[in-house]
């Protein structure tokens with residue numbers, strides 16, 4: 083997260099009369115379950131949905147949304163299981179405890195994308211839960227009290243409820259996406275357009291407050307796409323590869339182009355056949371992607387809007403291996419992809435995340451579920467879901483470019499893992515992915531208004547609006 087969500091309550095300026103609202107947060111496996119303190123007078127918060135490259139590649143999601151806590155998470159005592167609103171530091175009222183015990187964070191793994199921020203994800207199920215911004219070391223100035231303590235933020239997808247607590251107030255770091263990313267779908271909230279910032283909101287001076295219009299694309303991406311369309315002509319290019327990586331680089335994958343004949347088959351719902359456009363322009367065969375609002379996706383990612391590409395496993399390869407076979411994920415497979423932690427979220431159903439940086443990577447199942455085919459002779463899935471935020475958005479942009487890379491293209495904040503080879507620039511990867519407007523399990527969304535907005539925007543996008 084490159085930006086500070088607004089507003090930023092300062093726990094050190096609260097007075098005895100401030101009330102604190104505690105909201106329960108938990109991950110899918112529930113080994114991390116605690117209360118998050120919020121200063122009641124700051125609620126509901128209106129915070130940024132951050133699209134920066136660090137947030138996308140550490141979470142595996144298209145954007146990260148957090149609420150600003152008043153302090154570190156608090157342990158839940160045995161007698162209470164739900165969120166409570168109580169008088170704060172003054173004590174008394176309905177609060178029967180004299181002290182609050184800090185939550186045990188020992189089942190969370192830490193990842194430092196930058197020295198200024200520690201990110202915490204569940205060691206067992208991979209949920210991205212907490213962000214701790216460290217006090218800025220500034221030896222030249224008097225360290226004010228407000229800078230002497232960490233600022234804690236919580237992933238809103240882990241909260242028991244968001245209504246009255248936090249909502250999406252703006253899009254930030256859209257410049258990192260090259261094509262607007264999730265903001266192309268998540269356009270409004272309660273009928274009001276969500277502000278779209280190129281970088282941070284209200285940070286620094288001048289151009290840092292610049293906004294970008296709906297349908298904005300990085301000019302270099304537009305140029306690149308025009309070239310690609312001309313170069314490819316009417317033929318499929320089977321050398322095409324789309325690169326994906328987690329932030330730490332321990333998981334690096336590439337996708338190969340879906341087979342045009344397979345894509346033409348109606349039963350292969352997750353493939354879209356290529357088509358010839360006017361002139362020499364051509365659209366290749368592509369995969370579909372969409373958003374799932376089920377509790378399992380939400381709590382295993384920490385995201386309000388978990389987004390996945392649905393694709394044949396046969397098209398997924400380990401970029402760090404010379405093997406000519408696609409990746410395998412079965413726990414018993416000798417060629418299982420390294421560096422992933424596997425969590426069994428329901429019988430025969432698995433969630434896989436980077437063991438080092440916590441990025442969500444795969445969701446897959448061997449259970450009979452939905453329209454996806456099974457291979458009874460194999461322990462592997464035929465079709466897998468791949469976290470959409472891992473797409474290497476910068477890939478392809480710097481090739482043949484005039485060298486005007488602003489340093490954010492490959493990995494964004496803190497450098498990241500970068501990428502190599504060819505690919506489609508831009509987070510939404512239009513040359514590889516068709517974004518579906520079918521919202522999955524929208525009834526389970528914790529933020530129903532936000533989920534409805536994403537659905538509306540996705541429908542408009544599908545119609546080219």
Ligand SMILES: [Zn+2]
Pocket residue numbers: 109110111112113114204205206207208209
């Ligand atoms: Zn967990």
Ligand SMILES: [Zn+2]
Pocket residue numbers: 374375376377378379380522523
């Ligand atoms: Zn789901």
Ligand SMILES: [Zn+2]
Pocket residue numbers: 328329330331332333436437438439440441
């Ligand atoms: Zn990683």
